[in-house]
Amino acid sequence: KAGVTQTPRYLIKTRGQQVTLSCSPISGHRSVSWYQQTPGQGLQFLFEYFSETQRNKGNFPGRFSGRQFSNSRSEMNVSTLELGDSALYLCASSLQLAGGNEQFFGPGTRLTVL
Amino acid sequence: AQSVTQLDSQVPVFEEAPVELRCNYSSSVSVYLFWYVQYPNQGLQLLLKYLSGSTLVESINGFEAEFNKSQTSFHLRKPSVHISDTAEYFCAVRDGTGNQFYFGTGTSLTVIP
Numbered sequence: 001k002a003g004v005t006q007t008p009r010y011l012i013k014t015r016g017q018q019v020t021l022s023c024s025p026i027s028g029h030r031s032v033s034w035y036q037q038t039p040g041q042g043l044q045f046l047f048e049y050f051s052e053t054q055r056n057k058g059n060f061p062g063r064f065s066g067r068q069f070s071n072s073r074s075e076m077n078v079s080t081l082e083l084g085d086s087a088l089y090l091c092a093s094s095l096q097l098a099g100g101n102e103q104f105f106g107p108g109t110r111l112t113v114l
Numbered sequence: 115a116q117s118v119t120q121l122d123s124q125v126p127v128f129e130e131a132p133v134e135l136r137c138n139y140s141s142s143v144s145v146y147l148f149w150y151v152q153y154p155n156q157g158l159q160l161l162l163k164y165l166s167g168s169t170l171v172e173s174i175n176g177f178e179a180e181f182n183k184s185q186t187s188f189h190l191r192k193p194s195v196h197i198s199d200t201a202e203y204f205c206a207v208r209d210g211t212g213n214q215f216y217f218g219t220g221t222s223l224t225v226i227p
Binding site for chain 2: 033041042043044045058092102104105106107108
């Protein structure tokens, strides 16, 4: 099976712009979670989608949003970018809601905000 | 909400020496515990997990971790490390009440030849 794929791998934007990141889960996986990884904060949970519905949400401002499509692919959108949004954004998929299940991570999208 | 503490941000260790990476979490209410490893320029990979049953869990590459409920800890150990173990290690907790993963800030393990 192909692993979790994320596009693009690298992205450079300027403050105030918006960005959309894409994640394709492993075939058959229905849950997709998003994380922000920064050197100082580690991994911070953004949100989880299951069957096209947001099931869990972390403590991020409303500028961060997401959605999931019927084929389980997910997109994450960040509007009005700030310098502090520079990070590695990781997507993870699992068969069901990621309770005790293993999450499989993609390679991430490196976002740089100038 | 849970919090996960990895006390050591960097751990240098000589090849073939033992290592312990520490992880403590805040709440002992029903939890699932995980260790993930991240090699340079790669995503996270699951190393091992505790869901229930035996408190000692092992990975295929020689790592083990022990769930200690009274101390709310899930330390990762390996009796003899290899150069290839150099990576970032993340401890994660998911509690039974919510469905959110909480990650520690990571421990960078560097194995010195």
